[in-house]
Amino acid sequence: MSAISELSSITRRKGKATAAEKKANGRDNKAAYIFLLPWLxxxxxxxxxxxxxxxxxxxxxxxxxxPPEWVGLENFTRMLSDARLHNSLGVTFTYVFVGVPLQLAxxxxxxxxxxxxxxxxxxxxxxxxxxxxxxGSVAVAILWKQIFGTTGLVNQVLAMFGIQGPGWxxxxxxxxxxxxxxxxxxxxxxxxxxxxxxxxxxxxxxxxARVDGATTLQQFWRITLPMLSPIIFxxxxxxxxxxxxxxxxAFIVSGGNGGPSDSTMFFTLYLYQKGFGQFDMxxxxxxxxxxxxxxxxxxxxxxxxxxxxxxxxx
Amino acid sequence: xxxxSRPASAARQPAQSPSPGAARRIRKTGVVAAAAAxxxxxxxxxxxxxxxxxxxxxxxxxxxxxxxxxxxxxxxxIKQFEAENPNIKIKPEFGDWSGYWDKLAxxxxxxxxxxxxxxxxxxxxxxxxxxxxxxxxxxxxxxxKLDEAALNxxxxxxxxxxxxxxxxxxxxxxxxxxxxxxxxxxxxxSTWTWEDFEKIASDVxxxxxxxxxxxxxxxxxxxxxxxxxxxxxxxxxxxxxNLGFEPSDxxxxxxxxKQLSENxxxxxxxxxxxxxxxxxxxxxxxxxxxxxxxxxxxxxxALEKASGSDLKILRFPxxxxxxxxxxxxxxxxxxxxxxxxxxxxEETAKFIDFxxxxxxxxxxxxxxxxxxxxxxxxxxxxxxLTPADVKVVKFIDQIKDELGEAPAPPPxxxxxxxxxxxxxxxxxxxxxxxxxxxxxxxxxxxxxxxxS
Numbered sequence: 001m002s003a004i005s006e007l008s009s010i011t012r013r014k015g016k017a018t019a020a021e022k023k024a025n026g027r028d029n030k031a032a033y034i035f036l037l038p039w040l041x042x043x044x045x046x047x048x049x050x051x052x053x054x055x056x057x058x059x060x061x062x063x064x065x066x067p068p069e070w071v072g073l074e075n076f077t078r079m080l081s082d083a084r085l086h087n088s089l090g091v092t093f094t095y096v097f098v099g100v101p102l103q104l105a106x107x108x109x110x111x112x113x114x115x116x117x118x119x120x121x122x123x124x125x126x127x128x129x130x131x132x133x134x135x136g137s138v139a140v141a142i143l144w145k146q147i148f149g150t151t152g153l154v155n156q157v158l159a160m161f162g163i164q165g166p167g168w169x170x171x172x173x174x175x176x177x178x179x180x181x182x183x184x185x186x187x188x189x190x191x192x193x194x195x196x197x198x199x200x201x202x203x204x205x206x207x208x209a210r211v212d213g214a215t216t217l218q219q220f221w222r223i224t225l226p227m228l229s230p231i232i233f234x235x236x237x238x239x240x241x242x243x244x245x246x247x248x249x250a251f252i253v254s255g256g257n258g259g260p261s262d263s264t265m266f267f268t269l270y271l272y273q274k275g276f277g278q279f280d281m282x283x284x285x286x287x288x289x290x291x292x293x294x295x296x297x298x299x300x301x302x303x304x305x306x307x308x309x310x311x312x313x314x
Numbered sequence: 315x316x317x318x319s320r321p322a323s324a325a326r327q328p329a330q331s332p333s334p335g336a337a338r339r340i341r342k343t344g345v346v347a348a349a350a351a352x353x354x355x356x357x358x359x360x361x362x363x364x365x366x367x368x369x370x371x372x373x374x375x376x377x378x379x380x381x382x383x384x385x386x387x388x389x390x391x392i393k394q395f396e397a398e399n400p401n402i403k404i405k406p407e408f409g410d411w412s413g414y415w416d417k418l419a420x421x422x423x424x425x426x427x428x429x430x431x432x433x434x435x436x437x438x439x440x441x442x443x444x445x446x447x448x449x450x451x452x453x454x455x456x457x458x459k460l461d462e463a464a465l466n467x468x469x470x471x472x473x474x475x476x477x478x479x480x481x482x483x484x485x486x487x488x489x490x491x492x493x494x495x496x497x498x499x500x501x502x503x504s505t506w507t508w509e510d511f512e513k514i515a516s517d518v519x520x521x522x523x524x525x526x527x528x529x530x531x532x533x534x535x536x537x538x539x540x541x542x543x544x545x546x547x548x549x550x551x552x553x554x555x556n557l558g559f560e561p562s563d564x565x566x567x568x569x570x571x572k573q574l575s576e577n578x579x580x581x582x583x584x585x586x587x588x589x590x591x592x593x594x595x596x597x598x599x600x601x602x603x604x605x606x607x608x609x610x611x612x613x614x615x616a617l618e619k620a621s622g623s624d625l626k627i628l629r630f631p632x633x634x635x636x637x638x639x640x641x642x643x644x645x646x647x648x649x650x651x652x653x654x655x656x657x658x659x660e661e662t663a664k665f666i667d668f669x670x671x672x673x674x675x676x677x678x679x680x681x682x683x684x685x686x687x688x689x690x691x692x693x694x695x696x697x698x699l700t701p702a703d704v705k706v707v708k709f710i711d712q713i714k715d716e717l718g719e720a721p722a723p724p725p726x727x728x729x730x731x732x733x734x735x736x737x738x739x740x741x742x743x744x745x746x747x748x749x750x751x752x753x754x755x756x757x758x759x760x761x762x763x764x765x766s
Contacts, residue, residue: 167584
C-alpha cells in the first residue's frame, strides 16, 4: 500500500539527483556491496549455484554415486506416466486449496476479535501467534501424531461420549485432513499481519457508515474487506507459495513415507523419496523444477486475478 | 595467517600518499581476498577427515544404525580398539534405520562418506556396483575363521565389499506372559502350520483385554514375504537379479493377511500403520500388546530388554506342519563395509579386522548384530553372553539342519522393495485395493524398481 507509493516517490526524487549526489551515492553503493558480501556469497554458493546445478541434473540420470548422464527430457516424460507423482500432486493441491483458505479465514476471524480491543490483547496476540512459530517444527508434528493416534487424546475424549474414533493419522481417509488441521492451527503469522492491516483502516469510514445506518455485517463486507484486500492478497500469495513447499509436517506425521497408502504423500515428500531414498536425483531435480513452475503459475494467476478484487486506497 | 604480506619492493619505497587509482586497487584486492578467504573457509568444512601427517593420529568415521543398546555395545568395542591402537581415533555416527540410508546416500554423493559403514544386504549391491565400497580383499583382513556362507554373502563381482557382522534368521518372537494372561497354550513351533498360527493368534485376541492382539501383522518388510514365497517354491529374487515370483503369489500372501485381520488375529489397519512407524522398544511386542511378532533373531535380546519378559524364539509356521519345510535361511545381519574413497584404507581395514576377529570386540558386541561369524570368537565369548543372547545362539544352531537353499542376493534397487510392500499392505488392509490388484501393481512397481 503505502510502501509502494513511498518507493515511487523515492525513484522520482532520484531522477533529479545532481552529479555530486550521484558520486556520493556511488560510494554508498560500494560500501553497501561490501557489507552485503557475506550474504551475496551465500546467495551464489548456497542458492543460485545449487539451483543451476539442479537445472542441469534435471536433464540427467544421476544416482548420487556415479557421475550424471545426460538423458534430455526423459525425466519429464517419465513424470507423465508416474501415477504416484500424479497422486502426490492431488494431495498437494488439496492441501493448498483447502488448507490456505481455511487458515486465512481463521486468522482473519481471530484478528477481528482481537481488534475489538480486548483487555490483555498483547497476551492473547502472543498466545495465538505461538503455534505459527511451533507449527512447522518437528516437536509439534510428533505431538500431533500422539494427539491424533488411535489411542490419542482426541479419541480418548471421543470415547467419553461413547464414540470410537478412527486412527486419524493412520487412516488414509482422514490422514490428510489431520495435517491440514495442523496447518490451519498455525494461523498466527497471517493473523498478526491482518491485525496490523485492520489498525490502518480509518475510523471515519465506520463512523460514516454507522450514521447511514449500516449493520456490523454490512460494515465488514463494504468497508473492512475491501480496505483489507491488499493484506489478504499478500497473505494469500505468501501462504500459497509456502504451502506448496510444505514438507516437515507430512514427513514427521507419516514417518517419512507419505503413508498410509500415499494419502499424505506431498509432492515435496515424493521428491525427497525419489532423490534420497531411491537414488533418482535427476528425476527429483526435474520434479523440483516442475514445482517451481507450478508455484510460478499460481503466483502469476494470483497477481492477474488481484486486479479484479484487490482495492488500493491510494 | 598473514593475508597481505608486504612485498619487499613496497617496503623499500619511500612513504607517499597513494594515488586515487591505487586506493581503488587496494580496495578491490581487499574484496577479492575476503572472497577468497570465505571460499577457503567453505572448502575446509567440506572434507570429512582432514589429511594428517604420517605419524599423527588418524581419525576414522564409523556409522551404523540401531538403538541405544547397540550404541552402548559398539562404543565399548571402539574403546577396546582405541586402547590397542592409540594412533587411530574412531568417531561414531549412529541413528535410526529410517534416516540412515537417506543420510548415507547424501554423504556419499557429497564425497563425505564415513570410512567404516554398517551396510545391509538390501543396499550392498547398489553401493558396490557403483564403486562406492572398498574391495576389502586387497587389505589385511583375516577371513580364514569366518563362516563361509556369511563370508560369501559379502562377495560379488566388485570384490569383497562387506564382511558379515553376524548371522541372523527370520523368526517369530513370542511373549509367554501374554499367552499366559489369555490362558492360551504356547504353540509347538516344530509342527505348527499357518492355520495353527491363525487359530492361536485369534484365540489370544479373543481372550485378552481390548487392544491386545495375538500377533503383529506381517507385510511390513520383505523377510516375512521371503519365507512365504520360499515355502511355496518361489523366491523373492532370482540369481540373475529378477523377481522370483508372480503377482498371484504375493496376492495370496495378502489374502491370508486379510483373513488374519478379519479374524482379529492381527491389529486393525490403523494400528498396523501406527506400529510400522514405532521404534523397536515401542513395538507391540515390547509393550505387551502383541503375543507374537515377526523379527530377526538378533533383535530378540533388545526386545527382551524392552518388554521385560522372557521371550521365546519360534520358527515360522509351515504349510505342511513339519519344521523341515520352514525354508529359513542364514542371513548376514549386517556387513562391515568401507568407503572406496577413504583416505586411510589400511587403518579402516585394521578396524574391520578387529571387529570381525578380535575376541575383545566380540566381548563388547556380543550377539547384538547376530551370532558371530568367526567361530573362535563365538566360542570365546560364550561364557559372557547374556541369557537372551544364548537363546539366539541356540536357535541359530537348532535350525541349522532345516535351512533351505541360500537365497539369491538382493539386486540393485532392492532398497525400494520394503517401502512398496508396506504401502500395498496398507492398501489391502484398508480395503482400497483388492488383493489381486495389489499383487499386480506391487509386482509391477517392484519390477521397475530393480530393473532401473
